[in-house]
Amino acid sequence: MSVWSKIGRLFAVDDTILDEDFSLLGKTKGRSGSEPESAQMPRQDDPPEKEPPEEEQVAEPEREPEDGGSTNRIKYRKTIRPRKIGRAAQVEKDGSEAVRESEGAGGEREPKATQASRGDDREKAEQKSDGTGREKDAEGAQKSDSKGREKEAEAAQKSDSTGREKAAEAARKSGGHGRARETEADVQQSDDDDSSADGEGKETPDDLEEEAVPEKIGASLAENRERVEFIFRMPTNADVVIRDFWVVDHVPVRAFAVFLEGLSDTKIINEYVLEPLMLRAKEPTNGGKDDLLERAREMLVPGNQVAVYDAWTEATKQILTGSTALFFEGIDKTLVVATNGWAHRGVGETKTETVVRGPHDAFTENLRANTGLVRARLRTERLITEMMQIGELAPTDLAIMYVDGIVNPALVEEVKRRIEAVKVDFLQDSGQLEQFIEEPPRGLIPRMMATERPDRVAQSLSEGFVSVFVGQSPYVLIMPTMLWSLIHTPEDAYLRFPFGSFIRLIRFIAFVAAMLLPAIYIAITNYHPEMIPTDLMLTIAAAREKVPFPLVLEVLLMELALELIREAGIRIPNVIGPTIGIVGALILGQAAVQAAVISPLLVIVVAVTALSAFTMPNYNISFAVRTLRFLFIFLAACWGFYGITLGVMFMSMHWAQTKSFGVPMLTPIAPFKRSSPDVIIRGPIYEQEMRPRPLYPQSLRRQTPFTRSWAPTTHDSEEARRKKAKENPDREPRSRR
Amino acid sequence: MLKTGYLGRRELFALVFAVLLANVFLTLPQQMVMHGGAAAWMIPFVSAMICMIVWAVCAPALVMHPGENMLSLAERCLGRIGAGIAVLMICLFLMAEAASTFRLFTEMVITTVLPRSPISFIAIPFLLSVLYYAYTGIEGLTRVSSLFLLLFLFGLVSLLALNSNWMNVEYLFPFWGTGPLRVISGGWQFSGAFLNVLLLAVFGSLLRNPADAVRIGYWSTGATAVVYAVMVLSFTLIFPPEASMRAPFPLYQLGRLIYIGQFIQRLEAAFVFIWVALALIKVGTLVFVISYLIAWFCRMPVYRPVVFSVGTILYALAFVPESWPEVNMWNTNILMKVGWTVAWFIPMAILWMARWKDGKGEDRDAHRNAS
Known part of the structure; x- marks a missing residue:
């Protein structure tokens, strides 16, 4: 879409109405019936549907009797003809309709023999066509008519593989399949003209292969071997x-x-x-x-x-x-x-989502091992694994996993619809798939969760989410996701709820601090110093006295240095890894302060910010936080708190209207959905009765209301009494102790 | 106008409440004190009572016509031209209100937070944010409001609590302030600040259950009255009426006064967040409503093309008054005095007419025949 189209759309189209967003409630916009709109209206950049070329449809019936009924072979031989786009294209450019007719629907040039056999009309048309090149073509076509047919008939009658073996041999000698095809074509048409050789190699290998390989396996071993080769x-x-x-x-x-x-x-x-x-x-x-x-x-x-x-x-x-x-x-x-047995890493420990309490195993670079890790935990016959493939050049296996009877079927359909729409040569990692299927594609926060933890996937599946495993990617996608989930860790649930809530609160504070702390420091120091207690303000002023840079530059320098250290820490070889810590500590800590390049307080601010960013349990959300931090630094430098507030409000509005597979990212808070106490704080496990309501799962309740029925506080509770009274209305309720 | 979906009742309540809440951060408390003196805190209750009566009269029309809002009912009762005139009147008032709020807010930012800044340096980012808010529409506005509502209330409560050491009960006397009649007339006049009737009359139909709109109307009116009253009461407890009348930004003044121990002092900048956020939600909502009404009037299926035009007019209109005192004067003497006609009188008239016609059975029969 051009810039002007985008601007025009901005002014004229209400995307919330007209987009192809879908809702888990089952109401799909922009789709008619069960047929997705994308299927009805292919996008401009979608590849055209592959239809059998006109040439084949015409040529096949003519060849059948000549080739003794070996349809596969006919197709094989015929379609390996390289497309002639050299001189023929020039001829076409001259404006000859006759020659244009001789080309197939896909632009492929027909064999001369076929052209000749097409009948008088075409011959006449070719003969009528003016220009030297076209005359030569026509001549060649006429000549090739009889010879080509004889050859093919001979080949068919003999039915042995001598010719083909020779061709294969020649192909092997020639050292490439392109040449092999050419040789095969030569066997087919010994009198092939020069023009076909001139135009060879213009077709892509994929096109050739799709056309060259017959559909069915033949009975001849030699022929099959030849085709395998x-x-x-x-x-x-x-x-x-x-x-x-x-x-x-x-x-x-x-x-x-x-x-x-x-x-x-x-x-x-x-x-x-x-x-x-x-x-x-x-x-x-x-x-x-x-x-x-x-x-x-x-x-x-x-x-x-x-x-x-x-x-x-x-x-x-x-x-x-x-x-x-x-x-x-x-x-x-x-x-x-099945003899699959390639080398791959074994199940190792988690690298980016480590926990103290809880499982330590992580996904590896083996799709089936990964699905097995989840299935080993979630041992139910309702756990469904649907296999798909993506990739035109080299297909990559995908596994879509969900729990039947819990997951919303509309969600599964939507996930499959989006994945099926991806037409790409090669897709290697879940990170690439994520970028293809997220909507809207622009925005900093991730619209699905990538995790390396099998326990997290198993838990999510049991709650009604869908997970997608991609080829040899050790990260599995869980979709949809809410913003809050990106700040949760599995450990929150494994710990007792006060501690789970505590570490979660720390993380939420860290989330805000990682984004805003340097910006707030700039705003307070530059624009609102009255907020700082007088003693502290004097200390800050004294520390900054010798620093020659403006505060914002000072902060940017430090943040940039920190980003450098972080990036270097990832790329640096393991052997010299510890060096980065020493360098970082020296640069950021002592040397920079002693050189009066930065103030000591800023070191504290930047260090706390960095620590806060490291607490983000999701790699993608930590990127979003890091990027947004620079935006807020700019806003604070320009407008102080006023700018930060506008930035926060702008960002909140963006998040409020962002959806992940039809689920608003800020739900269950905005919009509000009644849910188990597991959003900001982690409630007791026995109160986690409901699955996430925004997903509209088929079964909402995941545990009974009274999981601790043996406990006096439970069975004597007012709620329990009401339930019992409801279940047994005839019995007199027990008096309260 | 295309209908895109349903709104949550909590979200709509949050939006309506936030829009009304924004007034306390502007000049409303000062205006109330100027009108009612020491008894200014009673004015919101009188206004709320009027609004509740109005709502009791007109809200049943929304329940009786589920899926229909004030606009469609106006068209049915008043005809296309009559409804158009009503809508244009509402648009004009809302535009004036939005422009006034916009200018007051930017002037206030310059005076208090970013002194010596050019006004366009403050106004343009604010305008861009407002346009973005209006562009995203009612769904985004309601969600953001509900996301921050608790934070806003927490901020207000803490602002009052941190100033409790300055409060003096003697400032509340004389009890009736400038007199009971002034309090009642003030209640009538300041009922124009209760835009919830208008908002609910237009957007109540977006709720799944129209009866929720009725409940939201009562709850938002009551809650707003309590907040207004508490804020004005605290304001008058801290500043004597004479001083209150000279404090154009009451809550900012309260923030400046905070001084507890050595480490909690001068927190007015911390309240900038609440203040800016509420102003943004209010002006964004007003721009959205104006765009929505204009789009409806012009029979446009979507409102978004209008948003940028409305924003441009808003910006131009906001700079018509030469100075901040002139804006304040316009706001106090004109908008606040005639605001009630648009805020609740026109909606009440339309909805009551719809009820009346429905009661007569004409409309119901016409509907039945049409279906």
Whole structure:
């Protein structure tokens, strides 16, 4: 959206009415029925839907009889034609409608043979077209007509793989899949003209692959091997291993296994995939089945996750996740055995959300290990894990986790809707996904919580939140979130409530101090010195007497130095890590004061501010606090308390109208929702009866009203008596002690 | 006008209460003391009584017509032209009130907090904040009000408590101040400060349950009367009436007086937060209401295009008076004297007319036939 459009929108459109915001109450704005608006009205920057090119739709029926019914092969051969955009594009530029017609819907140039077979109209059109280049094209098309057809018919009749193997060999020699495709094309059309070679390599690899790989797996082992090599760019790609072997059955069968080095566990492959097939396949099978694939799946391969696929896309996807795919001669399916076993860090301790009391384990760089950590805690059959993938170039697995029967279904749908809309080449971390799905995208405070703690995710899920695990990211997203939750820690709940409340209050004060303390110091010292007790004011004045800078510059210098230390502390190699502490202490503490660059009181102010910022339990909110601090310093320098107040009010208004997945960030305080005492202070655990009401969970109550029914203070309470009287209206209520 | 959703009753109460509360930080206590002398603290109760009676008369109309507000009822009762005239009158008054508050506030900031600052240096940031508040609309305004309401009340209570060492009961005499009649007439006059009737008549329909609007009306009127009375009472307990009449910013004066021990002194700057926040909420709400009414009058589906125009007019209008005394005079002699006509008389007239027509059955039949 251009700047002018934005300004126009600012003046003319009420975004609160027209945006696609959604509400957990089920009322969705900007959507009609169950169909999301985004699905109906693709955005301008969305990629166009992939439709089969016109060329294919036209060419396929013509080729079928020529190729003996091998549809896959036809597609494979035909579509690997590189797009001709060199001279053909020039021709098109000349204004020839005829040549433009000869190109497919996707802009891909048709093979000459196909063009020739299209019939007289097109030939005539090409012949009519003026210009040398076009005439040559037409000539080439005519010539290629007969030869190309003969070749293809020959290839189809022979049905052996000699030609293809040669082509594959040539491709391997050529050293790249691009060249391989070219060679394949040459086999297909021996009389291919120069123009196609001129225009090669203009298409992106993704486009080519999607078009080149047939949908179904073939029965020919050689052909399948050839396609595997093509798909995985072999031999350039050294990570892929193809292991040829014989299945020693009653009638030996040729086979090969494909897996990715480093991603699969070779021990599992050796012992539980290859060994049974190569050595034990011949053993009596108790009257087993004749079908080798079925026998292998049911009796020979003892893997715990074995599946049969007949599509290349699925097989490729499985290989890329570390599974081993087995292809057998004469079988048009593949047996995929889960052999995933890449190296990853084990479950370690929390790095950024440490607690004293409570679990210390943290998520790691393994999706399934992470989901397992949560499931190990929240052991209910209602815990649902839905798997998705994001990434056009390299798909990344995503797991959406929620508790069925508690979570609001509208929330799950909204999370999935937003994730499904993300079309990106490669998505590596939950931090990237967060930026794609948060709304509004601008703003400093995080709209969802990223945590490395499995216990926090488990607790959130039990309260009706949704969590999203992204690939190998050790941070899991919990959504939606409220501002207050970002300042909570799991430890608040593990401690007894007075202490939980106490540390939480400290954190809330720290939240304000981290944002405002330097600004307040500037405001008081510069604009409102009357507030300071006289003795203290004299002390401050004496300390600042030798400092040559204005106060705001002094504060900015110190804050900048602190940010430098913080950033350096993260980036510095561990070996020299302690140095940063010494440098920081020297620079900030002693040297700067002795050099009269800063006043001693400012050191205290900055140190307290830094400590306050470190208490923020959420990494993202601490960034927001750090950034806002500089804004408030500026406001205080200009307007004193007046500026700080305007800034606070401005920020509060922004927060008040910010929503996270339809939930206002300041709820349950503004707007007010009746909730358990767990917002600013942490109430007793036996009073935490309700799940967060702003989420509109399916089940609001999470514990019975009387969890301590054995305690005299509970069963003699007025509330208990009323409840009992309500449950047993005939019984006379017991007199109060 | 498009309806975007429902408001929470607590949030709407907080907004209405905060808008009324803002007056005590401006010149209202001084004006009351000037009118009622030592008995000025009684004036808010008289005003509240008038407003409650008014509300009792007109509020049932909102319950009888759920989902409808004063504007739609005015259109039905007075016709398009009559309703338009009523709305324009309200807009003019609110614009004058907003401009007056805006100027008073900026002048007050210059006088007390940031002396020697150019007025535009103070006014422009305030105007930008006001525009942002008005732009975000009723939802944001209500939420911010409810977020800070307790803080505002805590600030007021602590301001009074920290000044308790200066209070002198003798200043309350003579008990009837300038006389009972002056107190009653003052009550009538200062009832114009109770804008809650107007606000609820316009926005009460945004509540899920229209009956909540009635309750909010009573509660906000009562609570405001108590706060006004307590503030004016404390003010007169600390400053004798003669001195009070010469103190244009009473609460600022109270803040300056704080001196407890060696470490709690001169806390007026600490109350700047409450003071600025309340002024911002009040002016932001007024600008929003003006924009909303103009958009309704022009049959616009959304009000936001009007906000910036209203802000520009507000800024220009605020600088029409040459000086702060002139603004104060306009405020005391004109706005405060005629304010009641817009604050409750026009809403009452419209809503009562709606009730009357409904009682006659004409409207109900027309509705039934239409449906």
